[in-house]
Amino acid sequence: MTADLQSWIDRLRRGDALALSRAITTVENHAPGWRDLLKELFPHTGRARIIGLTGAPGAGKSTLVDHLARQYRQENRSVGIIAVDPTSPYTGGAILGDRIRMQQHFSDPGVYIRSMATRGSLGGLAGATADVSAILDASGRDFVMIETVGVGQDEVDVVRLADITVVILVPGMGDDVQSIKAGIMEIADIFVINKSDHPGAERVEREIRALQSLAARADRWTPPIVKTVASEGLGIEDLVAAIRQWETYQQAGNRDRVRQAENWEGRLIAMLRDALLEEALDRMPAGAIAGYAAEIAAHQRDPYTLVEEIVGRLETKS
Ligand SMILES: Nc1nc2c(ncn2[C@@H]2O[C@H](COP(=O)(O)OP(=O)(O)OP(=O)(O)O)[C@@H](O)[C@H]2O)c(=O)[nH]1
Numbered sequence: 211m212t213a214d215l216q217s218w219i220d221r222l223r224r225g226d227a228l229a230l231s232r233a234i235t236t237v238e239n240h241a242p243g244w245r246d247l248l249k250e251l252f253p254h255t256g257r258a259r260i261i262g263l264t265g266a267p268g269a270g271k272s273t274l275v276d277h278l279a280r281q282y283r284q285e286n287r288s289v290g291i292i293a294v295d296p297t298s299p300y301t302g303g304a305i306l307g308d309r310i311r312m313q314q315h316f317s318d319p320g321v322y323i324r325s326m327a328t329r330g331s332l333g334g335l336a337g338a339t340a341d342v343s344a345i346l347d348a349s350g351r352d353f354v355m356i357e358t359v360g361v362g363q364d365e366v367d368v369v370r371l372a373d374i375t376v377v378i379l380v381p382g383m384g385d386d387v388q389s390i391k392a393g394i395m396e397i398a399d400i401f402v403i404n405k406s407d408h409p410g411a412e413r414v415e416r417e418i419r420a421l422q423s424l425a426a427r428a429d430r431w432t433p434p435i436v437k438t439v440a441s442e443g444l445g446i447e448d449l450v451a452a453i454r455q456w457e458t459y460q461q462a463g464n465r466d467r468v469r470q471a472e473n474w475e476g477r478l479i480a481m482l483r484d485a486l487l488e489e490a491l492d493r494m495p496a497g498a499i500a501g502y503a504a505e506i507a508a509h510q511r512d513p514y515t516l517v518e519e520i521v522g523r524l525e526t527k528s
């Protein structure tokens with residue numbers, strides 16, 4: 211390892227915010243040396259608790275994260291926050307809102323907040339978020355919270371990589387827990403019904419219970435349902451307690467290790483896919499894919515043989 215890299219990592223691990231920001235930007239952009247950096251940081255990861263929070267736009271995720279951060283700070287634990295916001299490139303509004311709301315933490319070095327560039331992230335949104343969360347972990351954060359809008363597969367993949375997944379629902383969504391994408395219901399370790407000051411919270415709770423009664427989880431955990439009014443700071447202690455309860459449950463019988471191995475299985479496959487694709491594309495002249503595609507469309511070439519040939523070329527590494 212170069213002396214530069216060593217000193218960068220030392221500063222990062224001491225909690226230097228500048229070194230941390232630089233590391234995150236390097237990894238996000240896949241700038242030169244990003245992989246070496248992650249390799250060196252990896253041995254220092256695995257200590258932080260990664261909490262993924264997902265829910266519909268405006269469900270109150272940022273407000274909840276803000277309160278959780280405050281709570282953990284009171285216990286003198288440090289926090290990293292990653293706001294993954296797919297809506298921001300279009301409106302520009304949401305992240306600004308987050309910034310303002312979270313401003314109170316800005317003078318506190320124990321809280322580090324980062325918004326993720328989203329669509330088109332190199333290595334996919336989930337991969338990029340996992341890498342950034344690893345950097346925060348290596349920097350010694352006790353908790354890393356990842357906020358994502360639970361709308362697509364990308365977002366589901368993001369929170370799936372967490373140690374704890376919190377799904378935030380709100381009353382008055384119509385008939386709907388049923389209609390919420392099945393994927394998101396399945397990944398919940400804890401349900402939060404936020405905006406419980408609005409009518410219909412009980413009904414949402416009944417619907418979750420009804421769904422839960424249909425299928426038991428393989429790990430026999432029944433995700434607790436916590437009602438909150440995040441804007442008033444109500445129910446936050448209950449959420450903190452539910453998170454702690456989950457941790458205790460996970461630590462018994464090494465369930466946390468099993469979960470992490472499952473997460474890594476998915477992540478490894480994604481990393482491998484990306485690396486192989488990158489390698490394959492690197493070996494082609496620019497524009498080759500478009501040329502092949504035109505030939506295939508004209509039935510001058512069959513795609514099956516072509517893919518075999520391309521994969522075959524990977525074996526002869528120069
Ligand atoms: N009535 C009520 N309003 C709330 C509650 N929690 C949050 N809000 C309000 O709902 C709005 C959205 O809250 P956010 O925390 O920004 O929600 P979000 O899920 O992070 O939103 P996006 O990141 O844009 O998807 C804000 O105006 C909050 O003040 C609640 O429990 N009750």
Ligand SMILES: [Mg+2]
Pocket residue numbers: 271272273304308357
């Ligand atoms: Mg938000």
